Amino acid sequence: MLEATVEPGSRSQSVKPWSKLTTALMVFTLCLASTAAAVLLFNMQSKVDLRHTLRQLAVEKAAIHLVGHHNPSRNNSIEWKDDGDQTHSQGGLKLKRNEIVIPRHGLYFVYSQASFHVNCLTSDAEEGLPQPLVHLSHIVQRWSDTFGKDDEDSYQTILHSLRTACQ
Incomplete structure (x- = not known):
């Protein structure tokens, strides 16, 4: 209930208490705003997690550089070498039986x-x-x-x- 004081000589004003509909709309609006804020925070956290994952992939790059050598005994392919001046390997990638072996599951480009x-x-x-x-x-x-x-x-x-x- 709202109270109002009326000064003598002035017209009387009628002050109505909030209706149930107004209260329900206000509660609904507050719930909607709270839900939107929670969704926004969740999306921001998801983006941070995705950025962290992509950064980690960039830091832990798996790469291999091989040099091919013609070997007449191979009919359909060349022989790959990993022991030359311009060869290197990192991130666990290895050359075995003329194939690159990727030792663990993951996302590779x-x-x-x-x-x-x-x-x-x-x-x-x-x-x-x-x-x-x-x-x-x-x-x-x-x-x-x-x-x-x-x-x-x-x-x-x-x-x-x-x-x-x-x-």
């Missing part, structure tokens, strides 16, 4: 670059005959024991490139 050195000059080229085309391919495949057996069908291609040289 896979990219690859292959540079080819091809000699296009042949004895036929000197006589003005067309030079033979050389097809160069670069394939990166992924294998996991969750794919099935340890055979060629268990590999999944994740990167593929094909170029032709000596045109």
Whole structure:
């Protein structure tokens, strides 16, 4: 209940107490504002956690740099070397049986670059005959024991490139 004093000589004013509807609307608005604040705080915390995870990934980079060497005994691939001047490995990545082994589960950004050195000059080229085309391919495949057996069908291609040289 609200009380009002009326001074003598002035008109009387009527002061109405808050209605139940007004009170309910005020409580609803306060609950809505509290819920919005809680959601905002939760979203800010989620963004902080995501930033922390991405920062941790950047700090704990797993990387490997290998050098390829032509080995005539390999039919479909080159032989990878990890013991050269420009090679390095960090984050637990290792070269085993000409494959990169990733020792633990996680999020990895896979990219690859292959540079080819091809000699296009042949004895036929000197006589003005067309030079033979050389097809160069670069394939990166992924294998996991969750794919099935340890055979060629268990590999999944994740990167593929094909170029032709000596045109």
